Amino acid sequence: MHKSLLALAALSLALPATADAQRYDARFGLPPGAHDEIAWDFLEGLTTEIGPRLAGTPDEARARAWAIEWLRARGFVNVRDEPFPMPGWQRGEERARIVGDNAQPVVLTALGYSGATPPEGITAEVVAFASIEDLRAAPAGSLTGKIAYVGNAMTATQDGSHYGYFGSPRRQGPGVAAQKGAIGYVIRSIGTDNDRMPHTGSTTWPEGVTPIPAAALSSPDADQLERLIARNDAPVRMEILLTPRMLGEVMSGNVTAEITGRDPSLPPVLLACHLDSWDQGTGAIDDASGCAIAATTALRVAEQGRPLRTIRVLFAGAEENGLWGSAAYSAAHIDEPIAVGIESDFGAGRIWRMDTNFAQTNPDLFARLSRAVARYGVLPAANQVAGGGADLNIVRDQGGALVDLQQDGLRYFDLHHTANDTLDKVDPADMAQNVAVWTAVVQVLANEAGSILGTATPAE
Amino acid sequence: MHKSLLALAALSLALPATADAQRYDARFGLPPGAHDEIAWDFLEGLTTEIGPRLAGTPDEARARAWAIEWLRARGFVNVRDEPFPMPGWQRGEERARIVGDNAQPVVLTALGYSGATPPEGITAEVVAFASIEDLRAAPAGSLTGKIAYVGNAMTATQDGSHYGYFGSPRRQGPGVAAQKGAIGYVIRSIGTDNDRMPHTGSTTWPEGVTPIPAAALSSPDADQLERLIARNDAPVRMEILLTPRMLGEVMSGNVTAEITGRDPSLPPVLLACHLDSWDQGTGAIDDASGCAIAATTALRVAEQGRPLRTIRVLFAGAEENGLWGSAAYSAAHIDEPIAVGIESDFGAGRIWRMDTNFAQTNPDLFARLSRAVARYGVLPAANQVAGGGADLNIVRDQGGALVDLQQDGLRYFDLHHTANDTLDKVDPADMAQNVAVWTAVVQVLANEAGSILGTATPAE
Numbered sequence: 001m002h003k004s005l006l007a008l009a010a011l012s013l014a015l016p017a018t019a020d021a022q023r024y025d026a027r028f029g030l031p032p033g034a035h036d037e038i039a040w041d042f043l044e045g046l047t048t049e050i051g052p053r054l055a056g057t058p059d060e061a062r063a064r065a066w067a068i069e070w071l072r073a074r075g076f077v078n079v080r081d082e083p084f085p086m087p088g089w090q091r092g093e094e095r096a097r098i099v100g101d102n103a104q105p106v107v108l109t110a111l112g113y114s115g116a117t118p119p120e121g122i123t124a125e126v127v128a129f130a131s132i133e134d135l136r137a138a139p140a141g142s143l144t145g146k147i148a149y150v151g152n153a154m155t156a157t158q159d160g161s162h163y164g165y166f167g168s169p170r171r172q173g174p175g176v177a178a179q180k181g182a183i184g185y186v187i188r189s190i191g192t193d194n195d196r197m198p199h200t201g202s203t204t205w206p207e208g209v210t211p212i213p214a215a216a217l218s219s220p221d222a223d224q225l226e227r228l229i230a231r232n233d234a235p236v237r238m239e240i241l242l243t244p245r246m247l248g249e250v251m252s253g254n255v256t257a258e259i260t261g262r263d264p265s266l267p268p269v270l271l272a273c274h275l276d277s278w279d280q281g282t283g284a285i286d287d288a289s290g291c292a293i294a295a296t297t298a299l300r301v302a303e304q305g306r307p308l309r310t311i312r313v314l315f316a317g318a319e320e321n322g323l324w325g326s327a328a329y330s331a332a333h334i335d336e337p338i339a340v341g342i343e344s345d346f347g348a349g350r351i352w353r354m355d356t357n358f359a360q361t362n363p364d365l366f367a368r369l370s371r372a373v374a375r376y377g378v379l380p381a382a383n384q385v386a387g388g389g390a391d392l393n394i395v396r397d398q399g400g401a402l403v404d405l406q407q408d409g410l411r412y413f414d415l416h417h418t419a420n421d422t423l424d425k426v427d428p429a430d431m432a433q434n435v436a437v438w439t440a441v442v443q444v445l446a447n448e449a450g451s452i453l454g455t456a457t458p459a460e
Numbered sequence: 461m462h463k464s465l466l467a468l469a470a471l472s473l474a475l476p477a478t479a480d481a482q483r484y485d486a487r488f489g490l491p492p493g494a495h496d497e498i499a500w501d502f503l504e505g506l507t508t509e510i511g512p513r514l515a516g517t518p519d520e521a522r523a524r525a526w527a528i529e530w531l532r533a534r535g536f537v538n539v540r541d542e543p544f545p546m547p548g549w550q551r552g553e554e555r556a557r558i559v560g561d562n563a564q565p566v567v568l569t570a571l572g573y574s575g576a577t578p579p580e581g582i583t584a585e586v587v588a589f590a591s592i593e594d595l596r597a598a599p600a601g602s603l604t605g606k607i608a609y610v611g612n613a614m615t616a617t618q619d620g621s622h623y624g625y626f627g628s629p630r631r632q633g634p635g636v637a638a639q640k641g642a643i644g645y646v647i648r649s650i651g652t653d654n655d656r657m658p659h660t661g662s663t664t665w666p667e668g669v670t671p672i673p674a675a676a677l678s679s680p681d682a683d684q685l686e687r688l689i690a691r692n693d694a695p696v697r698m699e700i701l702l703t704p705r706m707l708g709e710v711m712s713g714n715v716t717a718e719i720t721g722r723d724p725s726l727p728p729v730l731l732a733c734h735l736d737s738w739d740q741g742t743g744a745i746d747d748a749s750g751c752a753i754a755a756t757t758a759l760r761v762a763e764q765g766r767p768l769r770t771i772r773v774l775f776a777g778a779e780e781n782g783l784w785g786s787a788a789y790s791a792a793h794i795d796e797p798i799a800v801g802i803e804s805d806f807g808a809g810r811i812w813r814m815d816t817n818f819a820q821t822n823p824d825l826f827a828r829l830s831r832a833v834a835r836y837g838v839l840p841a842a843n844q845v846a847g848g849g850a851d852l853n854i855v856r857d858q859g860g861a862l863v864d865l866q867q868d869g870l871r872y873f874d875l876h877h878t879a880n881d882t883l884d885k886v887d888p889a890d891m892a893q894n895v896a897v898w899t900a901v902v903q904v905l906a907n908e909a910g911s912i913l914g915t916a917t918p919a920e
Contacts, residue, residue: 048687051564104511104742105518107879195655195743196879220882224742227508281656282564282684419567419656422680431503 006384029375034432038299042070042292043431047423054279055318055325056088056185056250063275067255067291067315074299076257076313084254084328086318088247089113091279096186096240096332108186108215109280110242111170112202112321113210121241122147122184122213128229132169135176143183147238148173149188151222156192159353160346160409166190167201173213175206181364185214188222195412196220200278201417202321208429213342252276252317254325257295259302261310261446268310269338269446270299271438272391274319274345281421285412288290289426289434290344291315297438309339309448319345320417323390330394338402340401340445340452341391342438347415349408352377354441355384357402362454365444369403372440376433378405384435401452405437405446466869472686489835493528494892498759502530502752503891507883509865514739515778515785516548516710519634523735527715527751527775534759536717536773544714545789546778548707549573553636554675556646560905562688566880568646568675569740570702571630572662572781576669581701582607582644582673583743588689589847592629604641607698608633609648611682619813620806620869626650627661634674635666644675644700648682656680660738661877662781685850712736712777714785719758721770721906729906731757731898732851734779734805745872749886749894750804751775757898767906769799776851779805780877783850790854800861800905800912802898803849808891809868812837814901815844817862822914825904829863832900836893838865839869861873861912863905 010225046066053063063074089112097105127142128149129135135150152175154166177185189199198216205211217225220382228236234371255275258268273290277283291313298311316325341445354373361367370380386404396404415421445452506526513523524541531539549572557565576889587602588609590597594611610633614626629647637645649659665671673715677685715735718728733750737743751773758771776785814833819826819842821861830840846864848855855862875881 044687048691049562049685051558051562051684102509102511136716144810194882194884195657196882197656220880220884223518223884224511224882227504420680422654422656422684424654424683426533 005077014243022210022320030433030436034436036296036432036435037430038074039292039296039431039435040297040428043284043288043426044423046288047284051282051454052279053275053277053283055276056086056252060085060252060276060317064253064255064317067275069142069418071257071295077260078299079257080252080255082256082329082332083251084324085249086252086321088250089321090245090247092243093244094115094242096215098228099239104287106221107196107198107218108221109198109200110244111200111214111216112176113205113211114174114203114214114242114244117184117213117240119243121239121332123237123239124183125231125235126225126238127160128226132173132176135173138180138352141181146182147184147186147240148177148182149186149225149451151188151226152190154190154192154413156410156413158408158410159406160412163190163413164390171204174203174212175209178209178212179206183212185212187216189216189219191219191364191413191416191418194219195420197418197420199417200280204419212347213240215240215242220247252324254317254329255315257313259298259311260306263308264310266309267337268312270312270314270338270341270392270395270443271442272314272316272341272389274317274325274341276318276389278320278417280419282423283421284423284426285347285415285421286417287319287345290347290432291436292431293344293438297434297442298362300435300439301446301456304443308449309446311442311446314391319390323393326391326393326404330397334341334397338395338398340403341388341392341395342403342405343392344405344434345389345391346358346407346409346427347412348434349410349412350430350433351378351405351437353379353381353384353406355381355386355404355406357386358453361456362452363456365448365452368444369441372444373437376437376440378437403439403441407434465667467490483743487737490893490896493887493889494896496756496892497892498534499752499756499895501557501753503744503886504883505530506748507744511742513735513737513740513743515736515781516546516707516712519563520712520736520777524713524715526779527735529719530598531717531755536758539717540715542635542716542789542792543711544777544784545709545713546781546784548710550705550707551704552705553578554702556675558688559697561697565808566681566684567579567656567658567678568681569658569660570704571634571660571674571676573665573671574663574674574702574704575702576704577644577702578779579703581699583697583699584643585690585695586685586698588686591676592633592636595633598640601641603637604622606642607646607700608637608642608646609646611648611686612650614650614652614873616873618868618870619866620872623650623873630661630676631664634672635669638672639666643672645672647676649676649679651679651873651876651878654679654741655880657878659877660740673700675700675702692731712784714777714789715775717773719771721767723768724770726769727797728772729902730772730774730798730801730802730855731902732774732776732803734777734848734851735775736778736780738780738877740879742883743881744883744886745807745881746840746873747779747805747875749808749891753804753894753898756895757902760895760899761902761906764903768909769906771902771906774851779850783853786851786853790857793854794857798855798858798860801848801852801855802863802865802882802901803852804894805849805851806867806869807872807892808886809870809872810837810890810893811865811867811897813839813841813844813866815841815846815864815866817846818913821916822912822915825908825912825914828904829901832899832904833897836897836900863901865901867894
């Protein structure tokens with residue numbers, strides 16, 4: 001009896017899918033197994049032939065040359081390399097171990113712009129804080145001669161919203177610890193995995209603070225350190241060797257390229273990403289995927305006929321080390337208006353929400369964009385205000401229009417800034433969904449004659 | 461209409477679970493959320509306080525001392541450290557990179573007993589083989605001055621059966637390549653993950669062959685190498701630096717301990733595992749889990765009353781580097797009969813099948829064991845012949861009885877022999893299931909007065 005009820009229910013569920021096979025028509029969304037061969041060609045080519053491309057290095061310069069050749073071969077015009085200076089930083093040796101009765105190695109990696117230890121390393125007591133709030137509450141001078149450790153409990157979220165707050169032990173923690181006298185600083189990696197791979201990423205130093213050695217432990221090593229502290233009455237001591245170097249001023253560069261529109265007098269649509277990566281992975285999710293999506297979108301829109309507006313892609317340099325490329329691009333081009341900016345820099349997870357900063361002021365355009373993306377499983381979020389990605393400084397500086405095509409980042413921070421950021425982590429079908437959604441959006445925007453921001457009075 | 465059918469069906473499914481809550485009674489299997497605190501105490505303690513414990517090192521000696529203290533504190537008697545000599549090997553630096561137009565680092569790790577490169581490394585053309593079969597087919601002398609690369613396509617399987625065949629590029633490949641003139645050897649890691657973490661493991665050298673540098677690339681690095689070879693007309697060249705060292709004769713040791721039985725004249729039940737681990741992880745799945753399971757089982761059986769037979773645990777030393785402990789134990793104790801041997805050395809995945817080598821010759825005992833394990837989701841496999849684990853040489857050498865409690869190894873080779881083999885990878889509930897099944901089995905075996913192997917004529 002129960003069985004037959006179930007069978008009936010199952011049948012009733014199965015029927016629509018069978019009867020509605022034609023819903024996978026291209027007009028209705030993305031076919032299963034979709035693959036965008038242009039985007040994949042970019043992604044696989046850059047990550048394979050260049051590999052890691054740390055900002056300001058010959059590797060990043062090779063990546064620019066590679067990208068320029070790719071863009072030209074694919075039919076982009078006005079392909080430019082726009083160099084800019086930045087402070088160079090190079091990773092060195094990195095080793096650490098617990099010393100004493102529980103002697104054992106631990107796995108860590110230097111944070112970008114970390115200071116170096118002496119060549120023989122440092123050995124000191126570890127003082128542990130559960131969060132940066134606890135570190136901030138430590139009395140002045142209380143860390144003198146010690147290594148500060150700060151944990152975090154970053155949780156995997158689809159919108160990646162934990163990264164801002166839980167990233168502060170990396171971004172601000174080293175400076176706070178140094179100001180309290182610490183001679184070294186380690187964090188639990190800013191990540192959501194439990195792999196034995198530490199997450200690097202840039203840190204910052206307050207004016208006048210001398211950089212100290214600052215590194216991230218992998219999550220299992222942070223667990224181990226915390227357990228050893230809990231098990232020992234005596235302080236746990238750690239030896240750290242880090243030999244990164246500041247290189248002085250080095251050159252990075254932004255690459256731009258265009259699909260020119262029918263009306264060159266109209267401000268262009270700007271599609272941004274960053275070309276540089278951290279030095280340990282091949283930057284497949286961060287951010288070769290984004291550049292693949294941005295560049296392929298321009299080509300896919302052009303396939304449907306020359307757009308009204310020019311579509312410009314910006315492959316920013318030196319995003320990872322401090323958004324140097326975004327700042328340089330804005331400074332150089334602030335007087336050239338951008339119609340609207342979109343950026344991809346969150347891997348290749350599927351887009352699930354569209355935010356803009358003009359839903360209220362240009363409801364007609366927002367409605368047309370909504371219709372364009374809804375078929376792909378993208379929620380048009382009229383009440384979310386797009387802030388734009390890191391490489392869209394120019395649009396923010398101009399007070400311009402922004403679209404954020406929010407990607408599923410549930411597993412992004414498992415890989416982010418680790419050696420594990422490699423091509424095999426990208427799902428081609430997810431990549432194809434990104435290109436399809438971007439193409440649908442940019443098709444509308446690049447053929448919009450009027451202001452993108454619009455002029456309607458925002459609703460109450 | 462469909463909705464109400466579904467609701468009915470769902471309701472009908474929910475009812476049995478609610479009505480049958482008492483089926484989780486201990487008599488009927490394992491309660492959800494089960495946790496064995498003794499097993500976890502061993503596992504967490506050893507992996508945290510000692511960490512990595514490579515055979516023949518002071519770390520392995522510390523692990524023996526730790527284990528002896530733990531065993532004595534838990535009430536084991538006749539706790540012994542039985543030292544034996546073995547050829548020592550120590551990892552050194554390990555770095556490699558693709559050179560030339562696509563210059564980039566790759567991640568690898570030396571295989572156990574790998575030879576070393578000169579201090580400046582080696583740089584040579586890579587000759588790639590899809591499998592060891594292809595390597596074996598290469599003409600004599602055809603690898604002179606080259607680096608041989610061998611891939612593999614090991615697939616994740618619940619029974620781990622791919623490891624034997626697909627492990628041969630690691631175990632035998634270096635010797636084959638050296639005999640054909642190769643100056644270096646790299647493989648795709650013998651694993652089933654796509655993490656940027658290479659899998660080490662011992663290799664062997666045929667008589668008279670001088671060891672060459674031999675290493676495993678992580679799976680993403682193997683992908684990268686294969687892609688670069690496919691993309692380049694010119695040979696791909698690789699630079700490798702490996703500085704491992706042979707240490708001559710060093711000391712390892714086996715630890716044994718007993719719960720003495722009521723009748724000391726009866727041969728003991730032997731529960732085996734290995735205490736050593738590779739040097740990069742903390743050996744949580746390989747094989748602290750196994751020792752936790754074996755030792756805890758002895759205690760859990762003793763809790764139910766002193767068993768008829770003595771239960772002996774063997775924490776073997778130096779399993780990873782060549783089963784030196786297993787050989788030494790058999791050599792030293794070959795004249796002391798073992799009633800039956802069981803080993804745990806496949807992580808802490810749940811046991812799903814019981815194999816023996818006496819199902820046909822002692823069907824009554826097999827039936828009683830079957831009844832003991834069936835409630836835990838364990839299939840009594842009357843037609844599978846147990847071969848025993850690596851540390852049960854003594855039982856094989858005596859022609860004795862064996863039980864293999866097969867664990868779910870679907871994800872075991874994601875972690876095996878990598879830095880990622882750490883405590884966080886063990887599920888406490890899975891560990892508890894292992895102890896419960898082992899306890900059920902050993903409770904029967906340790907109270908069996910007659911021969912375990914039995915005397916019945918095997919069925920046709």
